[in-house]
Amino acid sequence: MHYKKFLLSISFLCFLFSCNKELKTTFLDTNITTANNKLVEINVPKAAGNEQIASQINSEINKTIIAVLQIGDQDAIVFQTVEESITAFNNEYNAFNKDFPDVSQPWEAQVDGELMHQSPEVISIAITSYVNTGGAHGITHISFLNFDATTGKRIENSHLIKNKDAFKSVAQSYFKDAITEEDILFEPDTFQLPANIGFNxxxxxxxxxxxxxxxYSTGIIEFTIPIEKVSDYLTFNGS
Known part of the structure; x- marks a missing residue:
C-alpha cells in the first residue's frame, strides 16, 4: 500500500513537472525582412514553447510591428503579416521618391524588441521603434507588452493594477523626482499614469x-518603482 502511494506521489510530481515544462516559454532573437527590403530593420524576440501561449505572444508582437510600419491612418491597417507591412513601407517610399525625386533623404524604420522581465506570472516585452519618413526628425516610440505567462494573453494596464488610486499616489512621488515642473503638460493635481507600464x-x-x-525636446520620461513599494496594489507582483 505504501509502495503504491509512493508511486502515485512520484507520478503526480512528474505530471506537475511536465506541465510546468510544457508551459515554459522561451524567446529567440529573430530578424524579419523580405527579399527586396532596403529600408526596414526588425529584430525582435520570438516566443517558443507551448504552442498556444507562444502563438498569442507572437501575434501581439507582430501587431505592434505592423502598426509601427503603417503609413497614415492607424485605423486603416489591412496587413496581416509583418512581411506585408515591410513590403508596403518600401513601396510607399518608392512611390514618394518617384513623385518627389529631388527629396534625397531615404525613409527608414528600425524596430527592436527586448524581453524586460519573465516570471511564472507575467512576461514583459518592450518594442522600441524609430521611424523617419523624410521629416525634420524621426520619431522614437516605445511600447510595453505585458502577458499572462500561464495563458499568453495580453494584459491591459487596467488589469495590472488592483488599487489604482493607491498606486497613482506612489507613482506620482516617483514621477516628481524624475522630471521638473516645466517639463510636464499637466499639473501635478491632474497627474495621469502613462500608456506604458511594465515590469523589469x-x-x-x-x-x-x-x-x-x-x-519633443523633453524626450522620453521613464522611472522605475521598486516592486516592494507597490506590490500590495498590483494584480501581478512580477516576482
Missing part, C-alpha cells in the same frame, strides 16, 4: 513617450 528586474517601470506629456 528592478520593479515596475512607467514610461511616457515623446509628446505624451511634454514637448
Amino acid at each position: 528586474e528592478e520593479g515596475i517601470i512607467l514610461l511616457y513617450n515623446t509628446y505624451e506629456i511634454a514637448p
